[in-house]
Amino acid sequence: MKNWESDIWRYLASELMGTELESFEQALKDDPILADKYESAQRLKRNLKDFPRLSPNEGFANRVMQKLPAGLNRNLWVQKLNRKPAWYFLGGAVLLVVVTLSIGWPQGSAASSDMDWTQIWQWSTQLPLSFVCLISAVFVLLLIDRVVTR
Amino acid sequence: MTTDDQIIRNIISGEQHAFRVLVNEYEDLVFTMCYRILAHRHLAEEAAQDVFVKVYRKLHLFDQRSSLKTWIYRIAYRTAIDHQRKKRVRTIELEKAPMVADSQDDAQVLMERSDEQQRIRRGLAQLKTIDATLINLYYMEGQSMEEISEITKLSKSNVKVRLHRARHKLAEILSRKQMEAT
Numbered sequence: 001m002k003n004w005e006s007d008i009w010r011y012l013a014s015e016l017m018g019t020e021l022e023s024f025e026q027a028l029k030d031d032p033i034l035a036d037k038y039e040s041a042q043r044l045k046r047n048l049k050d051f052p053r054l055s056p057n058e059g060f061a062n063r064v065m066q067k068l069p070a071g072l073n074r075n076l077w078v079q080k081l082n083r084k085p086a087w088y089f090l091g092g093a094v095l096l097v098v099v100t101l102s103i104g105w106p107q108g109s110a111a112s113s114d115m116d117w118t119q120i121w122q123w124s125t126q127l128p129l130s131f132v133c134l135i136s137a138v139f140v141l142l143l144i145d146r147v148v149t150r
Numbered sequence: 151m152t153t154d155d156q157i158i159r160n161i162i163s164g165e166q167h168a169f170r171v172l173v174n175e176y177e178d179l180v181f182t183m184c185y186r187i188l189a190h191r192h193l194a195e196e197a198a199q200d201v202f203v204k205v206y207r208k209l210h211l212f213d214q215r216s217s218l219k220t221w222i223y224r225i226a227y228r229t230a231i232d233h234q235r236k237k238r239v240r241t242i243e244l245e246k247a248p249m250v251a252d253s254q255d256d257a258q259v260l261m262e263r264s265d266e267q268q269r270i271r272r273g274l275a276q277l278k279t280i281d282a283t284l285i286n287l288y289y290m291e292g293q294s295m296e297e298i299s300e301i302t303k304l305s306k307s308n309v310k311v312r313l314h315r316a317r318h319k320l321a322e323i324l325s326r327k328q329m330e331a332t
Contacts, residue, residue, distance in 0.1 A: 043266070044266075044270065044321070044324065045289065047266050047267055047270055048270065048285065048289035048290055049289055049290065049292070050267075051267060051270075051286075051289075051290040053178045053179065053181075053182045054178065054181055054182045054185050055177070055178050055181060056177055056178075056181040056194075056195050056198055057195060060173070060177050060181070060195065060198070060199075061170050061173040061174055061177065063199060064173050064177075064199050064202045064203070065166075065169070065170060065173070067199055067202075067203050068169070068203060068206050069203075069206070069207065
C-alpha cells in the first residue's frame with residue numbers, strides 16, 4: 001500500500017472520530033472503541049477491494065458479434081487507410097495548389113519590375129480554383145477520417 | 151509479444167474468432183463498469199455491446215501508449231456516460247433499489263448484496279458519477295492513478311484530489327447511515 005494512501009485513510013478515520021492525526025495514533029493504542037472504528041474503516045477499504053465483478057447475461061459475446069459491421073475484413077482496408085496516407089493526400093493537395101499558382105505566375109520578361117497590377121490580377125484569378133482544390137482535399141480528408149474512426 | 155498484441159493482430163488480419171476472444175476476455179470488466187454508472191442491468195448490457203462495437207471499429211487506431219485494458223476502460227467509461235445522458239438514468243435509483251432481488255438480477259448481484267457491500271453500493275450511488283467511478287476504478291478494479299487519469303482524462307493531481315474527496319464523502323454517507331440505523 002502506498003504511504004499517502006495509508007495516511008489518507010488514517011487521516012479520514014481520525015477526522016471521523018474527531019481527533020487530530022498525531023493523537024489518533026496513540027489513541028488507537030489506548031482506546032479499544034476507536035481502534036474498533038478504525039478497523040471498520042479498514043474493513044470498508046477491504047470491502048471496496050473485494051467487490052465482485054458482474055457478468056452480462058449468457059450469450060453476450062454472440063450478441064456483440066451480431067452487432068459488428070458486416071464483414072470483419074472491413075478492418076483490413078480500414079487499417080490500410082490509416083492516417084498516414086491521409087496526410088500524404090493533404091500534402092499532395094497543398095503541392096497541387098502551389099504548382100497551380102506558380103505556373104500562373106508571370107514568367108520571363110512579364111515578371112520584370114514593371115509588372116503591373118493587371119498581371120497580378122490575372123494571376124490571382126487562379127486563386128479561387130486553387131482554394132477550391134485545397135478545400136476539397138480537406139473535405140475528402142475529413143470524410144476519410146470520419147469513415148475510419150466512425 | 152503479449153497476448154493482447156496477438157489478439158489485436160489477429161483481429162486486424164481478419165480472424166473472426168479473435169474478436170470473440172477479446173469480448174470473452176473483457177466482457178465482465180466492461181459490463182461492470184457500465185453497470186456501476188448506469189445502475190440498470192439492461193441498459194448496462196446495451197452500453198457494453200456498444201463499447202465492443204466501438205472497440206472493433208477503432209482497434210486499428212489503438213496506439214499502444216496505454217494498455218489495451220486501460221484503452222477499453224476509457225471507451226467503456228465514455229460510452230456509459232453517453233448512455234447515462236441519453237437515457238437520463240439517475241444513479242440514485244440504486245438507493246431506492248429493493249433489498250430483495252428482482253427477476254432481472256442474477257446470483258452475482260445477490261452475492262454482492264452482503265450487508266456491508268450493499269451498504270457501500272448504496273453509499274456509492276449517492277456520490278456523483280465521476281466520484282463513484284474513481285472509487286470503482288481505484289479500489290474495486292485496482293487501476294493506478296496514471297491509468298485512471300488516462301481513462302477519465304482528468305489530470306493525475308485532479309484524480310488524487312477527487313478521489314480523496316470522494317472517499318471522504320463516502321465515509322461520511324456510510325457513517326451517517328450507520329448512525330441512522332443505530
